[in-house]
Amino acid sequence: ETGVTQTPRHLVMGMTNKKSLKCEQHLGHNAMYWYKQSAKKPLELMFVYSLEERVENNSVPSRFSPECPNSSHLFLHLHTLQPEDSALYLCASSQVLGLASYEQYFGPGTRLTVT
Amino acid sequence: KQEVTQIPAALSVPEGENLVLNCSFTDSAIYNLQWFRQDPGKGLTSLLLIQSSQREQTSGRLNASLDKSSGRSTLYIAASQPGDSATYLCAVRGTSGSRLTFGEGTQLTVNP
Numbered sequence: 390e391t392g393v394t395q396t397p398r399h400l401v402m403g404m405t406n407k408k409s410l411k412c413e414q415h416l417g418h419n420a421m422y423w424y425k426q427s428a429k430k431p432l433e434l435m436f437v438y439s440l441e442e443r444v445e446n447n448s449v450p451s452r453f454s455p456e457c458p459n460s461s462h463l464f465l466h467l468h469t470l471q472p473e474d475s476a477l478y479l480c481a482s483s484q485v486l487g488l489a490s491y492e493q494y495f496g497p498g499t500r501l502t503v504t
Numbered sequence: 505k506q507e508v509t510q511i512p513a514a515l516s517v518p519e520g521e522n523l524v525l526n527c528s529f530t531d532s533a534i535y536n537l538q539w540f541r542q543d544p545g546k547g548l549t550s551l552l553l554i555q556s557s558q559r560e561q562t563s564g565r566l567n568a569s570l571d572k573s574s575g576r577s578t579l580y581i582a583a584s585q586p587g588d589s590a591t592y593l594c595a596v597r598g599t600s601g602s603r604l605t606f607g608e609g610t611q612l613t614v615n616p
């Protein structure tokens with residue numbers, strides 16, 4: 390596998406379910422990101438992990454819980470979601486050196502539908 | 505708060521035409537600007553990255569320019585092809601942190 394991979398690619402879940410999205414990067418990067426893309430809205434940054442430490446939480450509801458066990462893996466744990474959480478969830482990675490942050494590379498996304 | 509606007513929202517052109525996509529941002533204090541391509545239901549593919557100190561970047565038929573002082577960038581696509589049909593996204597990175605702020609994108613259709 391190369392680049393950034395995400396599983397599952399599609400997910401349908403009820404509002405009472407608990408599920409997790411997985412992201413893995415094979416680029417040797419040290420920063421990973423979760424973005425949400427809703428219809429007709431710009432991509433919204435949800436979380437940033439740099440050097441395995443969460444450095445940014447962009448006012449995301451607590452029903453979304455990120456986990457970054459190491460620099461190559463990133464999870465997004467989901468519980469008691471709402472229908473408006475249906476969206477494409479994109480993972481990205483980049484190399485960060487001090488204040489310099491290089492190109493972000495994106496995975497194919499997980500299409501989430503909450504029923 | 506940084507805001508990024510892309511015009512037009514949608515564009516349809518015949519094959520072979522040269523075209524320009526526009527991106528504007530409200531805060532000129534940026535670290536870099538990145539253009540992406542997104543195919544329907546897919547992730548983003550990075551096309552070009554322009555550092556704040558640069559004026560333009562070229563890759564094949566693509567040329568991106570940056571005028572930081574006026575808060576504008578353009579993506580020029582030469583000799584467009586049907587395979588260029590996609591949504592093109594512009595994103596800027598501020599001078600602190602690694603956050604990217606995205607525009608809503610321009611949906612391009614190149615007709616054979």
